[in-house]
Amino acid sequence: MRSSSRTVWVASALLIVSLCAPTPGMASDVAQPRLDPFERCLQTLRTSRRGRKISVPTWALVRGVRPDTAVLSHLDAQPEFTLPIWDYVAVMADDERVRDGLERLTQHRAIFDAVATRYDVDAETVAAVWGIESNFGRGQGTFSVLRSLATLSCAGRRQTYFRGELLAALRIVQAGHIPADRFLGSWAGAFGQTQFMPGVFWWRAVDFDGDGRRDLMDNAGDALASTANYLHQAGWRRGVPWGFEVQLPGGDSVPFETLGEGRRIRRSLAEWSRRGVTRIDGTPLVSATADSLLQAGLFLPAGLAGPRFLVTSNFSAVFSYNAAESYTLAIVQLADRLRGGGAFVRAWPTDDLGLSRAERREVQTLLIARGHDIGPVDALLTPRTRSAVQAEQRRIGQPATGRPGQKLLAALRAP
Numbered sequence: 453m454r455s456s457s458r459t460v461w462v463a464s465a466l467l468i469v470s471l472c473a474p475t476p477g478m479a480s481d482v483a484q485p486r487l488d489p490f491e492r493c494l495q496t497l498r499t500s501r502r503g504r505k506i507s508v509p510t511w512a513l514v515r516g517v518r519p520d521t522a523v524l525s526h527l528d529a530q531p532e533f534t535l536p537i538w539d540y541v542a543v544m545a546d547d548e549r550v551r552d553g554l555e556r557l558t559q560h561r562a563i564f565d566a567v568a569t570r571y572d573v574d575a576e577t578v579a580a581v582w583g584i585e586s587n588f589g590r591g592q593g594t595f596s597v598l599r600s601l602a603t604l605s606c607a608g609r610r611q612t613y614f615r616g617e618l619l620a621a622l623r624i625v626q627a628g629h630i631p632a633d634r635f636l637g638s639w640a641g642a643f644g645q646t647q648f649m650p651g652v653f654w655w656r657a658v659d660f661d662g663d664g665r666r667d668l669m670d671n672a673g674d675a676l677a678s679t680a681n682y683l684h685q686a687g688w689r690r691g692v693p694w695g696f697e698v699q700l701p702g703g704d705s706v707p708f709e710t711l712g713e714g715r716r717i718r719r720s721l722a723e724w725s726r727r728g729v730t731r732i733d734g735t736p737l738v739s740a741t742a743d744s745l746l747q748a749g750l751f752l753p754a755g756l757a758g759p760r761f762l763v764t765s766n767f768s769a770v771f772s773y774n775a776a777e778s779y780t781l782a783i784v785q786l787a788d789r790l791r792g793g794g795a796f797v798r799a800w801p802t803d804d805l806g807l808s809r810a811e812r813r814e815v816q817t818l819l820i821a822r823g824h825d826i827g828p829v830d831a832l833l834t835p836r837t838r839s840a841v842q843a844e845q846r847r848i849g850q851p852a853t854g855r856p857g858q859k860l861l862a863a864l865r866a867p
Contacts, residue, residue, distance in 0.1 A: 490519050493606035502619050510626040519603040523595065523639040527608055537753050537778045539806030539855070543831075544584050544782035546808035550789045553579045556588050557790065563673045567660070571680035572690040578680050580786040581773065585647040592645060592669060593637040597621050601641040601650070617641050620650035629653075629666050644668025645675035648682075656682040679773075686769040694770065694784040695748060695763035696737065697796055700756075701728030710750065715763050715777075718747035724762060732797045737762070753777055757801035804857035815856045818864040819844065 497503045498511055557564060557579055564575035586592050601621055604614035621641060625632045630643070637643030641650060648657060648668055657666040660677035668675045700708040721737040722744035731737060738744045748762035771780040785796070807815065812831040819826055824840035838854035845852045848863045 490606055494602060497605060497615055497618070502616075506619065506622045507626055510622050513622070513625065513632045514598050514602050517599050517602050519607060520595070520599050521603075523600045523603050524608050526639040535778070536802070536806065537758075537781070538800035538802055539857075540778040541782045541785060542806030543809055543812065544779075545786040545789060546810070548809055549583050549587070549786060552588055553583050553786065553790045556582070560672060560676070563660075563676055567673075567677050567680045568690075571677070571684040573680040573683045573688050574690060574787075576787040576790040577683065577688075577694075577770070577783070578676050579790055580783045581646055581679050581683075581770075582676060583786060584779070584782055586645050589645040589672065589675075592647070593639075593643065595637060595639050595641075597635045597637045597641050597643050597650070598625075598632065600637075600639055604640070614641070617650050620654055624650055624653060630669060634669065644678075645672060646679040648678065652682070653678075656685060682773065683769050686772045687765055688769040689766060692746065692764055692766050694766040694787075695751065695761050697732040697798065698724075698737070698760050698762050699730050699732055699734065700760055704756075708756070710752065710756065713750040715749040715751040715767065718749045718764075720744060721746050721748060721762075724748065729762065751777075753781055754801050759796045759798040759800070804859045807856055807858065807861060811858075811861055812856065815841070815861055815864060818861075822864075 494514060494517075498506075503511075553576075557575060564578065567573070567578060568575050582588055598618070598621055601614055601618035605611055605618045618641075621635070624630050625635060635643065638647060642648060643650075645668060653666065653668070657668060657678040658674065658681050659666050660673040661671065665671075666674055666678065668678060702708065725737050725744075729737060746764060748764050751761040751763045751767070752758065753761075767780060767784065770783050771777070773783075774780070789795075809831040812833070813829050816826055816829045816831070816837060819837070819840045820829070822844065824836075824843065826836045826840050827834060833856070837856075841856045841860065842852040842854045844864065845854075845860060848860075850859060850863070
C-alpha cells in the first residue's frame with residue numbers, strides 16, 4: 453500500500469486543522485478549559501442524543517485515548533483503488549489463496565453447507581470473501597477499532613459517518629459481543645474474519661451457533677453466516693451466475709458500440725445475443741443454466757483492450773460489500789477458481805503483469821540478497837520494499853515507479 457511523504461504530511465495537517473477547529477455545540481474554550489480539541493470532539497459525541505445511549509463505563513474505554521495519525525494516511529491509499537486492476541486480481545486471487553480456500557472448504561464443510569442452505573449463498577462465494585478479507589482469518593487487522601474510529605470521528609473526511617461507526621462499536625462492546633481489549637481490526641474500523649464495519653454488524657451479523665454472541669473474530673461459523681446473510685440481504689440469487697467473460701462481435705477489428713452501456717445498465721441475454729455477443733469460448737450466452745431473460749450489464753474494467761464481461765445483479769451484491777470494482781472482480785474470480793474454473797482468457801492491456809504473493813515474496817528475498825533492508829519477507833509492499841524496488845529499477849534501467857511487476861522479477865532472477 454502506497455504511503456508517500458506527501459500523503460502523510462496531508463494526513464497530519466488534516467488532523468491538526470480538525471482538532472484545532474472549534475467544536476460545534478460547545479459554548480467556548482472557557483467552558484471546557486481542561487479539554488483539548490480532540491477530547492472536546494469526543495465529549496460532544498458523548499453528550500449527543502445517540503451518545504447518551506452508551507453507558508458511562510463503556511465511554512470510559514475511550515477516556516484518555518489519543519488520536520492515531522497513522523489511520524489518516526490510509527484514507528486515500530486503499531489498494532483496491534490505487535493498484536492497477538491486474539495487480540490487485542493477481543495478488544488477491546492467486547494460486548496460494550485457491551489452495552487455502554479449497555482446504556477451508558473441506559475443513560469447514562458442515563458449516564458451509566448449513567450456511568448455504570439457510571442463506572442461499574454458495575459456499576465458494578462466501579469462502580472467497582473470507583479469503584480476500586482476512587486471508588481466512590489470519591489477518592484481521594492490528595489497529596484498535598475504538599481508537600481508529602475515535603480518530604476518524606474527529607479528523608479527516610467523512611467524520612459524520614465514522615462517528616456513527618464509533619457509537620456502533622461501543623455498543624458492540626457494551627453488549628458483550630467483542631471484548632474491548634481484543635477489539636482489533638483495520639485502520640477504518642472493519643473487524644472480524646470477514647471484516648464487518650460496526651454499523652453493518654448490527655443489521656447483518658448473526659449468532660449462527662446460538663451462544664448469545666455474534667462473534668465475528670473467533671467464531672468461523674458466525675463470521676461465515678454473517679457474510680452469507682449480508683449477501684442474501686443485498687440481493688444475491690442462488691443459482692444465478694455473477695456473470696461471464698465474453699467476446700464482442702468483430703473481435704478487435706470492428707468497434708463495438710459501448711456508449712450508454714455499463715454494469716448497471718442491464719439487458720437480457722437474449723438482447724446481448726442478438727447484438728452478437730458470445731461467451732469467451734464462442735458458445736452462445738443462453739444455455740440450460742443461463743435463461744434468455746437473465747439481465748446483465750457490460751463491464752469493461754480495463755476498457756475495450758482488456759477482458760470484457762457481462763455481469764448480473766449478483767455482481768452488484770458483492771460490490772455492495774466493498775464498493776470497488778477491482779475487489780468485486782477478485783472475489784468472483786476467486787470463487788470461480790474454487791469451483792474449478794480458470795483464469796480470465798483475454799489478457800490485461802499491459803506488458804508487465806502483476807505478481808502473486810509468492811512472487812512478491814521472491815522479489816523481497818532477491819532484494820535482501822542485494823543488500824536492501826526491507827524488513828520481513830511478507831509479500832506486503834511496505835515503503836521500504838517500494839524504496840528498494842525503485843533503487844533496483846534505476847539500476848537496471850526501468851522506470852523507477854516502486855511497483856514490482858513481472859519485468860522486475862525477471863531482471864532480479866538473472867545472474
